[in-house]
Amino acid sequence: MNVIEIKNLNKVFKIPHEKRTTLIESIIKLHKRIKYEKLHALKNLNFSVKKGETIGVIGPNGSGKTTLLSIIADILKPTFGEVRVNGKIIPLLGLGIGFHPELTAKENIYLYGTLMGFEREEIDKKFNRIIKFSGLNKFIDTPLKDLSSGMQARLAFSIAIQSQGDIYLIDEVLAVGDLSFQKKCLDIIRKFQKAGKTMILVTQGLDLVNKLCYKALFLHNGKQIYFGKPEVAIKKYLRFSDIKNKNITKEIKKSIKKEIAIEEKNISKSPIGTTIKKMGGIRITNIKVLNEKGKEATEFRKNSNISIKISYNASRKIKNPYFGVAIHSKDGKILIGPNTNSDKCKIRALSGKGYILCKFKKLPLKEGEYYISASIHKKDEAEVFDFKNMVKKFIIVGDKNKGHGIVEVEHKWKIQS
Amino acid sequence: MPYNWNLIKEFVITDFKLRYNRSVLGFFWSLIKPLLMLGTLYIVFSIFFNLNIPNYQLFLLLGLVVWTFFVEATVLGTQSLVSKGVLIKKINFPKAAVVLSSNLTCLVTFFLNLLVFSFFFVIARKGIGVYSFLFIFFIFELFLLSLGISYLLSALYVKYRDMIHIWDVLIQVGFWITPIVYPLSFIPENILKFYMLNPIARIINDSRDVILNNTLPSFWHLMMTLIICTLVYLLGITIFKKRSREFAEQL
Numbered sequence: 126m127n128v129i130e131i132k133n134l135n136k137v138f139k140i141p142h143e144k145r146t147t148l149i150e151s152i153i154k155l156h157k158r159i160k161y162e163k164l165h166a167l168k169n170l171n172f173s174v175k176k177g178e179t180i181g182v183i184g185p186n187g188s189g190k191t192t193l194l195s196i197i198a199d200i201l202k203p204t205f206g207e208v209r210v211n212g213k214i215i216p217l218l219g220l221g222i223g224f225h226p227e228l229t230a231k232e233n234i235y236l237y238g239t240l241m242g243f244e245r246e247e248i249d250k251k252f253n254r255i256i257k258f259s260g261l262n263k264f265i266d267t268p269l270k271d272l273s274s275g276m277q278a279r280l281a282f283s284i285a286i287q288s289q290g291d292i293y294l295i296d297e298v299l300a301v302g303d304l305s306f307q308k309k310c311l312d313i314i315r316k317f318q319k320a321g322k323t324m325i326l327v328t329q330g331l332d333l334v335n336k337l338c339y340k341a342l343f344l345h346n347g348k349q350i351y352f353g354k355p356e357v358a359i360k361k362y363l364r365f366s367d368i369k370n371k372n373i374t375k376e377i378k379k380s381i382k383k384e385i386a387i388e389e390k391n392i393s394k395s396p397i398g399t400t401i402k403k404m405g406g407i408r409i410t411n412i413k414v415l416n417e418k419g420k421e422a423t424e425f426r427k428n429s430n431i432s433i434k435i436s437y438n439a440s441r442k443i444k445n446p447y448f449g450v451a452i453h454s455k456d457g458k459i460l461i462g463p464n465t466n467s468d469k470c471k472i473r474a475l476s477g478k479g480y481i482l483c484k485f486k487k488l489p490l491k492e493g494e495y496y497i498s499a500s501i502h503k504k505d506e507a508e509v510f511d512f513k514n515m516v517k518k519f520i521i522v523g524d525k526n527k528g529h530g531i532v533e534v535e536h537k538w539k540i541q542s
Numbered sequence: 543m544p545y546n547w548n549l550i551k552e553f554v555i556t557d558f559k560l561r562y563n564r565s566v567l568g569f570f571w572s573l574i575k576p577l578l579m580l581g582t583l584y585i586v587f588s589i590f591f592n593l594n595i596p597n598y599q600l601f602l603l604l605g606l607v608v609w610t611f612f613v614e615a616t617v618l619g620t621q622s623l624v625s626k627g628v629l630i631k632k633i634n635f636p637k638a639a640v641v642l643s644s645n646l647t648c649l650v651t652f653f654l655n656l657l658v659f660s661f662f663f664v665i666a667r668k669g670i671g672v673y674s675f676l677f678i679f680f681i682f683e684l685f686l687l688s689l690g691i692s693y694l695l696s697a698l699y700v701k702y703r704d705m706i707h708i709w710d711v712l713i714q715v716g717f718w719i720t721p722i723v724y725p726l727s728f729i730p731e732n733i734l735k736f737y738m739l740n741p742i743a744r745i746i747n748d749s750r751d752v753i754l755n756n757t758l759p760s761f762w763h764l765m766m767t768l769i770i771c772t773l774v775y776l777l778g779i780t781i782f783k784k785r786s787r788e789f790a791e792q793l
Contacts (some may be wrong), residue, residue, distance in 0.1 A: 138791070147704035200790045201632045222632040227560055239552040242631055421612075 129174040134206035136167040166192045174354045177321040181334030184344035190327045194294045194524040212291030220281035226270035241288045251287045259283035296327045311499040368468045407510045414519045425525035428487045436480040453496040553643035564588045605722035607655045615648040619692025627793040671756035683771045690775030693782040
């Protein structure tokens with residue numbers, strides 16, 4: 126059963142160019158139209174959450190994670206699109222929000238508990254449990270302002286988890302406590318999972334997503350880049366944010382490697398070795414297979430002239446690069462793999478956008494499916510600017526293949542007896 | 543809705559605790575302000591201007607107590623949404639509770655001020671009017687009026703941050719176009735009709751009539767006051783409801 130269903134969700138914030146915050150101003154400038162800057166915070170989100178699932182939401186700051194939770198919690202309204210929620214939501218979008226610093230911890234428990242939807246008698250009953258979980262027994266009658274911010278967050282979390290909801294929205298709140306408290310929180314989350322509660326975690330703790338979540342949603346600039354396996358989402362996030370695996374644990378690294386390995390097993394090794402570290406600076410933006418007339422095509426006849434067009438975009442000046450292109454068979458074997466270096470085609474320097482063509486005359490490939498890779502290197506092959514492995518497919522059609530082998534070259538038989 | 547009332551109760555308790563800072567003295571401080579005002583106005587008007595009104599201190603105090611409630615409730619009510627802004631942005635709860643609870647807190651103070659009035663009333667050894675029970679009805683009207691204005695202004699204040707200053711100015715003017723320090727008889731007959739459109743003037747005058755003068759305002763006059771207050775309330779709550787969807791975004 127889907128407890129949360131999100132269809133084509135969009136959220137646009139209107140940010141006025143000049144802010145008219147006063148009534149007087151608004152009246153004086155009534156004739157002028159206000160120009161708005163539109164901030165498209167969420168773009169066409171589509172996903173659903175089943176009962177009992179734990180979903181991780183990851184992405185850089187400002188990618189729309191909190192906005193998404195606020196919409197699910199019915200605090201913000203969607204601009205268009207549909208949000209369907211089945212069940213009682215407990216939003217934890219910032220702990221200790223309802224707290225008042227002048228009141229004591231005890232008084233705050235009642236205030237915050239009421240905000241979370243408790244009756245006073247319910248809080249009476251749960252009071253001891255809350256205090257025990259928070260570990261703040263000594264500070265019941267201390268004004269909240271005298272407690273550390275970590276303690277305040279602990280208190281808030283302890284109250285929040287006592288509430289009986291079906292769906293918990295948790296926004297970056299687990300990171301605040303100390304180690305022992307974090308462990309307690311993890312235990313609680315696991316307990317919730319066993320009890321069949323649905324949870325949505327917004328966090329930068331990729332480790333947590335990997336460990337706890339059934340699925341993950343990766344948002345970038347309000348777009349839903351990926352929704353599915355947590356490992357894949359994390360991998361994509363890491364690729365996007367270009368951090369070199371600094372803050373993640375070995376465990377994740379392992380699972381990511383495994384994932385990449387599976388991906389690469391299916392398509393064999395790259396033409397230039399096993400591990401490739403892309404340096405960037407120049408990117409392959411597009412690869413096209415062109416026919417004799419220079420038009421893009423996917424089907425060719427045997428022995429026709431084929432060109433491969435590699436478009437690039439250099440963000441800085443690249444000196445002495447060389448290009449490589451490879452045609453693979455279906456099982457990943459390289460059939461033809463020329464590069465500009467060994468062909469003595471010198472490229473001095475590149476910058477900005479452009480393309481390079483590699484023309485094959487009378488390509489002697491037999492009927493079948495073929496794949497193209499392309500790469501841009503620096504001096505020696507180990508240093509790669511960019512590399513696209515088997516990203517383009519084309520088909521050779523023709524008469525029935527004659528004989529064995531992978532290529533068909535013009536030939537004649539001569540018999541001597 | 544039980545949740546709603548729980549929340550309102552908790553808000554009122556919190557506000558009250560914070561206002562009086564858990565000290566008995568805190569409450570006396572809150573009395574100083576109206577009493578000081580009473581003293582000053584009493585001296586100015588009964589001695590310098592020599593208004594010849596029997597029991598002027600009671601006349602003035604009753605007007606001041608009602609007026610003070612009206613001012614406090616509308617000013618705190620207007621600010622209530624903005625001051626609870628963080629909460630509104632993070633938790634989904636009925637926003638009207640915020641405004642209502644701020645007005646209820648002021649109502650508690652109002653009753654405490656009425657105790658002070660009763661004290662003066664007893665000292666003056668004046669007999670209580672037969673129709674005094676109607677005062678409960680006037681309190682209801684007063685609360686309805688303040689709440690309506692609070693809803694309206696608080697919703698506008700979220701977007702227009704000069705609302706509170708505009709209201710401040712209007713209150714300053716209001717003090718003098720309401721029969722607080724002077725009796726209604728000071729108003730020329732030809733403008734009385736417009737003057738009496740001011741609901742707070744009607745409430746203060748009617749309260750004095752039943753408590754101090756032992757006279758009964760006409761039924762239609764009372765109904766008219768109720769209608770004005772109800773209309774203000776409806777206007778306030780309608781605009782508030784319409785705008786409340788946007789609060790989280792605008793705060």
